[in-house]
Amino acid sequence: MTGVWDDDVVEAADVRASSAPAGITETQDGPGMPAALETVPETAPETALETVPEPVPGGPALAVSSRGRDKGAVVTPSERPGEALLPAPSEDDAVFEICDLSIDYGLGPGALHAVRHADLMLRRGRVLGLAGESGSGKSTLVYGATRLLRQPGVVSGGSVRLYSRRRGEEGRVVDLLAASERELRRIRWSEISVVLQSALNALNPVSTIESEFDDVLKAHRREMSRKTRRERAAELLTMVGINADRLRDHPHELSGGQRQRVMIALALALEPQVVIMDEPTTALDVVTQREIIEELIGLRDRLGFAMLFITHDLSLLIELADEIAVMYAGRIVERAGASTLYRSPRHPYTHGLLNSFPPMHGETRRMTGIPGSPPDLAAVPAGCAFRPRCLYAMERCGTEAPALVPLDGEEHEAACFLHSGDVAVPGELAR
Ligand SMILES: Nc1ncnc2c1ncn2[C@@H]1O[C@H](COP(=O)(O)OP(=O)(O)OP(=O)(O)O)[C@@H](O)[C@H]1O
Numbered sequence: 001m002t003g004v005w006d007d008d009v010v011e012a013a014d015v016r017a018s019s020a021p022a023g024i025t026e027t028q029d030g031p032g033m034p035a036a037l038e039t040v041p042e043t044a045p046e047t048a049l050e051t052v053p054e055p056v057p058g059g060p061a062l063a064v065s066s067r068g069r070d071k072g073a074v075v076t077p078s079e080r081p082g083e084a085l086l087p088a089p090s091e092d093d094a095v096f097e098i099c100d101l102s103i104d105y106g107l108g109p110g111a112l113h114a115v116r117h118a119d120l121m122l123r124r125g126r127v128l129g130l131a132g133e134s135g136s137g138k139s140t141l142v143y144g145a146t147r148l149l150r151q152p153g154v155v156s157g158g159s160v161r162l163y164s165r166r167r168g169e170e171g172r173v174v175d176l177l178a179a180s181e182r183e184l185r186r187i188r189w190s191e192i193s194v195v196l197q198s199a200l201n202a203l204n205p206v207s208t209i210e211s212e213f214d215d216v217l218k219a220h221r222r223e224m225s226r227k228t229r230r231e232r233a234a235e236l237l238t239m240v241g242i243n244a245d246r247l248r249d250h251p252h253e254l255s256g257g258q259r260q261r262v263m264i265a266l267a268l269a270l271e272p273q274v275v276i277m278d279e280p281t282t283a284l285d286v287v288t289q290r291e292i293i294e295e296l297i298g299l300r301d302r303l304g305f306a307m308l309f310i311t312h313d314l315s316l317l318i319e320l321a322d323e324i325a326v327m328y329a330g331r332i333v334e335r336a337g338a339s340t341l342y343r344s345p346r347h348p349y350t351h352g353l354l355n356s357f358p359p360m361h362g363e364t365r366r367m368t369g370i371p372g373s374p375p376d377l378a379a380v381p382a383g384c385a386f387r388p389r390c391l392y393a394m395e396r397c398g399t400e401a402p403a404l405v406p407l408d409g410e411e412h413e414a415a416c417f418l419h420s421g422d423v424a425v426p427g428e429l430a431r
């Protein structure tokens, strides 16, 4: 089975991290990884050794912000590489945090900048949606953040942290980009699981569904007997709405929707704190898509995992996510709580995306779409990358790239000069 965490892929990522050719980055500390990924700070806050309490259910809804955390107060060196004891719990209760992440394909001046300075924060038990058209860098972000990136992909800057808090264990921080292969093996499946975009065809065609579950459980729960593993596999399959007698089936005997449900059950098998789903339902018909989304919401409510859900379908995210980040040409251009984003998009691209997909509920409205197509990331226009498609573009947009800035306090951010305060904001982007 190759769809969720693939040992071979992770090993390839490690090779990339440790032996990238010379000239791969401009950092002083060696090729392949920026200085920030190699070490953790020497100093730590006094609270660094505190034990972390169990999660508090029903926290605030907003899941993403890079500014709420004290990034300097994160880690202290520990015996295991890439891991440190957790500091005092923070207000935002992050479980997975991506800071200033940049990812390129290729090297030097010809490199394609697929992800630029991305910040995302996923909070415990919440759903963070990542939306954007094809080629905007969504999957690359996931590959880079989870060490699944293959050559010629290179993480050229930033950091990724897992704030682990398992029942009965002391809380700790894992610096994912610096973690050893051993540490990665320990956390994949059991703390973070990833369902990749191609997961629908990822089950091994010559294995039964039962042996897929058995492989995962045997590798990570050595104490489990064969009988217990079989019972757990049946329980997991039932949990995603498939009769347990299908355990004996091979993947080709299942429908696309059932195969995707199996992938989801596998991702949840070890009760990870973070589940990343990259377009898990895109290849399915809308009815099956809706059933699976409803099931995912139910499972999240029951099991309490945090989920990063990626899709190009913004209307789907409005239904599913607590918070949404919108990506365009490798950059996050807007983020807000899901209902805020739906009611008052502030970036012209988000506004266009919302008018490109019919809402899953509520009034029907005329779909207008977005003129033009996304830029080739090898030749992104100067200034704001959205300018060639933007109805509101100004002179300044051709020379300067807008930064992602807060609009209404911490909870809504957009990267657009329309909100810089010196021009009249069009009504549809001003609410
Ligand atoms: N292995 C690769 N080598 C070179 N360029 C790549 C590679 N993989 C992806 N890219 C480029 O990186 C950019 C981002 O691709 P990515 O697959 O992350 O986009 P995406 O948002 O996930 O798109 P989709 O919605 O189609 O899945 C694209 O321009 C793509 O052509």
Ligand code: SF4
Binding pocket: 347, 348, 349, 384, 385, 386, 387, 390, 391, 392, 393, 394, 397, 402, 415, 416, 417, 418
């Ligand atoms: S910065 Fe300019 S071009 Fe970019 S989205 Fe805003 S108005 Fe449009």
Ligand SMILES: [Mg+2]
Binding pocket: 138, 139, 140, 197, 278, 279
């Ligand atoms: Mg993708």
